[in-house]
Amino acid sequence: MPDKDNKLIADILEVFRNSPDRRYKSEQIEDILRMHGASAFKRVVQALAVLEGESKITLTNKNEFKMASPETVVEGVFKGNDKGFGFVRYDEVDPDAFIAKSNTMYAVNGDTVEVKITKPSNPWIDKGPEGEIVKIVERALTKAVGEFHAYSDAQVEKTGHYGYVQSHEKKIASYMIFISDKGLHPQIGDMVQVSIDEYPNVKHPQSMEGTALEIIGNKNDPGVDIMSIVVDNDINPEFPSEVLKEAESIPDHVLESDRVGRHDLTKNMVITIDGDDSKDFDDAVGLDMLPNGNFHLEVDIADVTHYVKEGSPLDQEAYARGTSTYLVDRVIPMLPFRLSNGICSLNPGEDRLALTCEMEIDHQGNVIKHEIYPSVIQSKYRMTYNNVNQILDGDEELTEEYSPVVPMLKQMAELHEILFNKRHERGAIDFEETEAQIIVDENGKPIDIKLRERGTSEKMIESFMLAANETVAEHYNVKHVPFLYRVHEKPDEEKVKNFFEFAAAMGVQVKGNLKEITPKMFQNVLQSVVGTPEEQVVTIMLLRSLQQARYSDEPLGHFGLAAKYYTHFTSPIRRYPDLTVHRMIHSYAENGFTEDEQKKWANKLDDIAQHTSSRERISINAERAVDDLKKTEYMADQVGNTFDAVVSSVTSFGMFIQLDNTVEGLIHISNMKDDYYEFDEKSMSMHGRGTGKIFKVGQPIQVKLIRADVEHRQIDFERVLTPEEQEQADKSEAEFKKKRSMQHGRGRGGHGRHNDSKNGHGNNKNSHNNKRRGKYERR
Numbered sequence: 093m094p095d096k097d098n099k100l101i102a103d104i105l106e107v108f109r110n111s112p113d114r115r116y117k118s119e120q121i122e123d124i125l126r127m128h129g130a131s132a133f134k135r136v137v138q139a140l141a142v143l144e145g146e147s148k149i150t151l152t153n154k155n156e157f158k159m160a161s162p163e164t165v166v167e168g169v170f171k172g173n174d175k176g177f178g179f180v181r182y183d184e185v186d187p188d189a190f191i192a193k194s195n196t197m198y199a200v201n202g203d204t205v206e207v208k209i210t211k212p213s214n215p216w217i218d219k220g221p222e223g224e225i226v227k228i229v230e231r232a233l234t235k236a237v238g239e240f241h242a243y244s245d246a247q248v249e250k251t252g253h254y255g256y257v258q259s260h261e262k263k264i265a266s267y268m269i270f271i272s273d274k275g276l277h278p279q280i281g282d283m284v285q286v287s288i289d290e291y292p293n294v295k296h297p298q299s300m301e302g303t304a305l306e307i308i309g310n311k312n313d314p315g316v317d318i319m320s321i322v323v324d325n326d327i328n329p330e331f332p333s334e335v336l337k338e339a340e341s342i343p344d345h346v347l348e349s350d351r352v353g354r355h356d357l358t359k360n361m362v363i364t365i366d367g368d369d370s371k372d373f374d375d376a377v378g379l380d381m382l383p384n385g386n387f388h389l390e391v392d393i394a395d396v397t398h399y400v401k402e403g404s405p406l407d408q409e410a411y412a413r414g415t416s417t418y419l420v421d422r423v424i425p426m427l428p429f430r431l432s433n434g435i436c437s438l439n440p441g442e443d444r445l446a447l448t449c450e451m452e453i454d455h456q457g458n459v460i461k462h463e464i465y466p467s468v469i470q471s472k473y474r475m476t477y478n479n480v481n482q483i484l485d486g487d488e489e490l491t492e493e494y495s496p497v498v499p500m501l502k503q504m505a506e507l508h509e510i511l512f513n514k515r516h517e518r519g520a521i522d523f524e525e526t527e528a529q530i531i532v533d534e535n536g537k538p539i540d541i542k543l544r545e546r547g548t549s550e551k552m553i554e555s556f557m558l559a560a561n562e563t564v565a566e567h568y569n570v571k572h573v574p575f576l577y578r579v580h581e582k583p584d585e586e587k588v589k590n591f592f593e594f595a596a597a598m599g600v601q602v603k604g605n606l607k608e609i610t611p612k613m614f615q616n617v618l619q620s621v622v623g624t625p626e627e628q629v630v631t632i633m634l635l636r637s638l639q640q641a642r643y644s645d646e647p648l649g650h651f652g653l654a655a656k657y658y659t660h661f662t663s664p665i666r667r668y669p670d671l672t673v674h675r676m677i678h679s680y681a682e683n684g685f686t687e688d689e690q691k692k693w694a695n696k697l698d699d700i701a702q703h704t705s706s707r708e709r710i711s712i713n714a715e716r717a718v719d720d721l722k723k724t725e726y727m728a729d730q731v732g733n734t735f736d737a738v739v740s741s742v743t744s745f746g747m748f749i750q751l752d753n754t755v756e757g758l759i760h761i762s763n764m765k766d767d768y769y770e771f772d773e774k775s776m777s778m779h780g781r782g783t784g785k786i787f788k789v790g791q792p793i794q795v796k797l798i799r800a801d802v803e804h805r806q807i808d809f810e811r812v813l814t815p816e817e818q819e820q821a822d823k824s825e826a827e828f829k830k831k832r833s834m835q836h837g838r839g840r841g842g843h844g845r846h847n848d849s850k851n852g853h854g855n856n857k858n859s860h861n862n863k864r865r866g867k868y869e870r871r
Contacts, residue, residue: 101139108159109211115156164209172201174266180207187220195224198292201263202232237285237324240278257286260803268299276304283308283320314535318718325714327417331428335409339428342399344435346443351468358470364438365475365553373438374663376471377556379504387453387507391560392469394436395445396664397674414707416666419718420530432665440474447674449560457514462563480549508552519612519654523631528754530722538726541753557662565657569647573685574693576672578660579648580641591637598626611654629790642705643669645697669704720805723755728800734812739791742778744771757807766813766821
């Protein structure tokens with residue numbers, strides 16, 4: 093269909109959208125669009141027929157047209173903007189519905205709402221639907237953490253409020269949460285957790301009322317900034333007394349009665365390999381060669397379920413937490429330290445209870461035989477990644493110190509290479525995203541940001557844990573019994589299309605059928621950019637196109653690993669799903685695969701999967717927020733400095749850029765002062781209208797830090813200009829001021845340099861993973 097006809101269809105649909113209750117004859121549409129004559133009439137009639145065929149409009153019995161069913165009511169989640177308007181996501185495919193400020197019903201970001209669609213989408217001009225919220229189904233915000241602002245005695249007496257709390261989280265920072273004089277009495281500057289007792293309404297649209305539940309501490313005290321994020325994410329930093337009491341009652345050594353029914357592997361040469369500062373050792377590994385030339389790999393995982401009994405206070409608390417949370421200066425564990433660093437940790441020289449996955453692996457990486465059973469083990473060495481890497485690189489002093497295990501370590505490196513190649517051949521997506529280690533002093537102040545490099549030892553342990561997880565998952569899948577899986581579904585078709593279009597724009601040839609997406613296709617793209625300046629950006633964009641891994645009682649496979657079966661078996665100290673998998677292994681072994689046994693687990697697993705997936709996301713959000721906080725704090729002392737960077741994302745409101753140390757910030761479009769810039773969504777690039785300059789993802793750029801807002805975790809940069817560009821910027825700014833004065837305060841529109849209708853902080857930022865969370869499933 094010609095472009096002019098598409099434009100006509102779009103224009104006619106806008107007529108109906110703007111007056112969804114009105115009825116129009118074709119002649120009226122002609123008049124509104126100022127189109128006359130036989131030719132125009134024919135085009136209008138054809139366009140109306142297209143809209144009717146698309147069910148956008150309907151024909152009444154009076155030969156009039158009207159908007160088709162504009163008052164559809166849908167349910168979704170409200171995403172609010174700090175300017176008052178918002179969007180509601182209600183469908184995986186359809187675009188989000190725009191909600192004007194006057195139609196939000198005072199919903200708060202994250203609320204589940206019902207929306208009446210008042211204006212359907214107009215796909216001919218890529219315009220999404222509009223609606224109004226008619227019901228708030230469920231409140232997302234029941235508690236909040238913020239800074240306390242005190243009222244004077246006169247204000248307290250007049251209002252009945254002791255003061256108000258204001259969150260540092262951008263999405264709700266515009267609300268004042270008034271607290272009653274009857275609750276706790278914080279001091280000015282305290283970070284406080286409050287319950288939300290009354291939400292925004294007609295009387296107070298920009299405020300809420302609540303009760304002070306907990307005073308975390310003054311915002312300037314060391315550690316309070318991190319604990320505020322922890323509490324705000326519903327992560328409990330302390331264990332209830334009954335949980336600690338139960339933990340204290342557990343023996344700190346293996347009893348003789350604990351050994352009954354277990355394989356005694358205490359003589360086997362097994363070791364732990366972890367980070368320098370690790371204290372909770374989930375896994376130990378051992379390797380020897382069989383007479384037939386195959387590898388015999390032993391993976392021993394701490395048998396936490398022996399001590400954490402189902403339904404006990406310890407178990408209930410572990411379930412509530414779902415996972416340990418690893419922050420820059422502390423760990424908030426899933427289990428009390430007495431267990432996580434004590435009897436459940438595979439400490440060297442100590443007998444420990446374990447679940448063992450024993451595998452015979454051939455030189456093609458196939459698991460020929462396997463066995464899964466309870467055991468008693470004793471780790472012979474506590475090795476670190478750094479030391480093992482140095483040994484494998486030939487360090488003579490360390491080779492001498494650890495001489496009894498050096499041959500085994502070299503065989504492990506050989507087996508890792510085989511396992512890695514097998515995963516690669518089947519299409520597992522292999523990439524190394526840069527991860528940052530934030531170094532803080534004793535007061536929690538960041539003093540350095542170092543890049544983590546994964547050597548052979550880290551990758552080796554990853555390979556062994558992946559092999560064990562796959563083996564356990566397949567073992568129970570072929571038994572056709574209920575089981576808990578770690579799944580990573582195929583990515584959304586639209587996101588895949590966008591990624592491959594982006595890759596093509598970067599000059600990367602994409603091989604394969606886009607209608608039959610395979611991990612190998614992504615792998616090929618990554619391989620083609622290894623070692624190039626584009627590698628990091630292509631990796632970032634690939635990550636954004638993938639689904640989020642989660643837990644499920646259905647074996648949906650793991651796309652990123654190109655694995656048909658996958659579970660989490662290897663970290664029960666810090667992940668509740670792993671603890672559940674261990675519990676199932678014991679239960680099936682003791683009770684058999686009876687109908688009652690299967691029914692028991694079938695009734696539990698979906699709830700466990702959903703809850704632990706949710707808790708994992710909460711934990712990751714807290715870890716990222718703390719990292720962003722400390723990165724912003726680190727940069728706060730460097731305002732005015734210039735840096736080499738790369739454009740990591742381009743949006744309508746500016747460009748996100750990333751420094752070499754992984755710090756990311758925004759060059760807002762209002763700070764691009766050398767020209768009037770416009771966003772090209774298709775190529776994800778920014779175009780200067782006057783100079784013709786183009787900025788796109790992956791492009792190197794030199795920037796100057798102009799703001800580091802620690803409170804809101806926001807970093808702003810501007811591009812370093814040449815003298816010629818600075819002259820152009822001054823001229824452009826003068827022209828803009830002149831135009832603005834001529835407009836006499838009229839609103840600014842368009843997608844140009846000064847359009848700040850969207851403030852993009854955090855909207856499209858690439859999120860790095862925490863040090864203990866591999867990009868797919870490292871441990």
